[in-house]
Amino acid sequence: MSTGGNDAAQRTNFLAVEDLSVTYRTGSGDVPAVRGVDLAVAPGTKLGVAGESGCGKSTIALALLRLLPSTARMSGRILLDGEDVLTMKWGRLRAVRWAGASIVFQGAMHSLNAVRRIGDQIAEPILLHEQRTPAEVRTRVSALLEQVGLPQQRAAAYPHELSGGQRQRVMIAMALACNPRLIIADEPTTALDVMIQAQILRLISGLVSDHGISMLMISHDLSVLADTCDRLAVMYAGRVVEEGAAHEVFSTPRHPYSEALSAAFPRIGDPASRRRPRGLPGDPPDPAALPAGCSFRPRCPAAQDRCAETDPALWRAGAERRAACVHVLSDEQAVELGVPPAPAAPSAAPPDRPANGADPAQPEEIR
Numbered sequence: 001m002s003t004g005g006n007d008a009a010q011r012t013n014f015l016a017v018e019d020l021s022v023t024y025r026t027g028s029g030d031v032p033a034v035r036g037v038d039l040a041v042a043p044g045t046k047l048g049v050a051g052e053s054g055c056g057k058s059t060i061a062l063a064l065l066r067l068l069p070s071t072a073r074m075s076g077r078i079l080l081d082g083e084d085v086l087t088m089k090w091g092r093l094r095a096v097r098w099a100g101a102s103i104v105f106q107g108a109m110h111s112l113n114a115v116r117r118i119g120d121q122i123a124e125p126i127l128l129h130e131q132r133t134p135a136e137v138r139t140r141v142s143a144l145l146e147q148v149g150l151p152q153q154r155a156a157a158y159p160h161e162l163s164g165g166q167r168q169r170v171m172i173a174m175a176l177a178c179n180p181r182l183i184i185a186d187e188p189t190t191a192l193d194v195m196i197q198a199q200i201l202r203l204i205s206g207l208v209s210d211h212g213i214s215m216l217m218i219s220h221d222l223s224v225l226a227d228t229c230d231r232l233a234v235m236y237a238g239r240v241v242e243e244g245a246a247h248e249v250f251s252t253p254r255h256p257y258s259e260a261l262s263a264a265f266p267r268i269g270d271p272a273s274r275r276r277p278r279g280l281p282g283d284p285p286d287p288a289a290l291p292a293g294c295s296f297r298p299r300c301p302a303a304q305d306r307c308a309e310t311d312p313a314l315w316r317a318g319a320e321r322r323a324a325c326v327h328v329l330s331d332e333q334a335v336e337l338g339v340p341p342a343p344a345a346p347s348a349a350p351p352d353r354p355a356n357g358a359d360p361a362q363p364e365e366i367r
């Protein structure tokens with residue numbers, strides 16, 4: 001399956017993930033957490049990766065810098081500025097971490113060292129990667145604190161002396177410390193309250209735009225990604241099931257799963273947000289025991305018999321848009337691809353209906 005585009009386009013992407021698969025070996029068998037994923041981030045652009053817990057988002061984030069545990073087996077290619085991270089020698093990989101790409105993890109309290117002053121922690125990657133005098137490092141740390149909206153005196157503080165939002169600002173300062181060309185933000189606001197979440201998202205988004213940094217942002221909240229990113233990839237059960245321009249995937253999703261995610265997280269300030277958020281019944285499948293055919297079929301309100309026989313690929317679903325769902329195929333395309341034709345009369349809700357089967361012409365208003 002491919003979200004990548006043609007070869008020329010891939011050469012111009014700062015990050016190109018090609019056919020990435022990650023399987024964890026466990027005592028009770030193999031867990032295929034990521035299955036043949038392609039992602040592409042052009043220089044200076046922001047890609048959002050969305051999906052429920054367990055769909056493989058964090059596995060991808062960690063794989064990008066080879067930070068996965070030794071029980072993980074990876075295949076495919078992860079091209080960072082044309083160099084494959086998966087085949088890099090350790091010395092090169094150490095140089096690429098922080099300076100080529102850096103990660104902002106969820107939950108800063110767990111990522112920061114509780115017994116070291118935050119100034120020293122921000123200084124660490126700079127000392128590791130750059131030949132600078134102690135005075136230069138102090139100046140750089142002060143500048144970084146200022147960029148993330150913290151007074152430079154906070155350099156002397158310990159993590160427990162800061163609020164959750166301030167700690168996340170420190171994580172962002174660390175991520176920026178070595179002027180990376182890509183920032184991977186894995187649920188960067190999960191543990192924060194809603195007002196602080198918005199501030200932190202604005203901060204990251206503004207900083208990466210100002211510095212021309214590319215970003216891959218991971219979240220379960222499609223509306224946050226639609227507000228922050230240029231393009232979106234929606235994941236389900238270890239695969240990308242829809243990919244396209246962020247606002248289009250959010251406002252006119254083509255895959256029933258994207259539709260359900262979009263309905264679950266209405267956008268603040270959008271007229272559609274007057275609709276009550278709708279949950280998606282059921283749970284994602286166990287990656288070690290996936291259903292036959294489309295993995296989303298057991299939860300899909302638009303499922304048809306043919307979905308049990310067809311493992312959909314990411315098919316074209318509009319200009320620069322792809323979705324892994326038989327409903328995006330015309331009858332002619334289905335015949336050409338060997339996909340069973342659609343039944344004469346729909347067996348469930350038509351494909352252009354929201355995931356809960358409600359009529360889109362009759363939005364559910366909050367009164």
Ligand SMILES: Nc1ncnc2c1ncn2[C@@H]1O[C@H](COP(=O)(O)OP(=O)(O)OP(=O)(O)O)[C@@H](O)[C@H]1O
Binds near residue numbers: 051052056
């Ligand atoms: N170290 C591991 N060993 C075995 N299985 C793992 C390991 N880490 C993750 N998994 C499994 O891989 C799948 C993908 O997990 P992952 O954490 O990447 O998903 P996620 O979408 O990031 O979820 P969350 O939002 O909860 O972090 C899940 O089924 C998870 O249980």
